[in-house]
Amino acid sequence: MGQKEIEQFELLEQKVESLISAVSSLNEQKMMLDRKVRTQQEEMGTLRGEIDALRADRDVIQKRIASLLEKITEYEA
Numbered sequence: 001m002g003q004k005e006i007e008q009f010e011l012l013e014q015k016v017e018s019l020i021s022a023v024s025s026l027n028e029q030k031m032m033l034d035r036k037v038r039t040q041q042e043e044m045g046t047l048r049g050e051i052d053a054l055r056a057d058r059d060v061i062q063k064r065i066a067s068l069l070e071k072i073t074e075y076e077a
Contacts, residue, residue: 001009
């Protein structure tokens with residue numbers, strides 16, 4: 001092999017190593033983002049549960065208020 005071929009081979013080696021490093025870095029970022037997505041999905045599930053519970057409480061309170069107002073109205077009549 002001549003000098004030119006050796007230089008080209010070395011350049012190819014450098015580019016391959018650079019690509020491998022970039023792919024490795026991207027894989028690490030993907031894993032980190034996957035963990036973050038899972039965490040946020042869990043938090044969203046928790047928050048949805050809390051919202052549902054608050055809505056149920058609100059409905060109970062509204063019914064109790066309506067019942068009390070009805071009793072007051074009956075008493076006044």
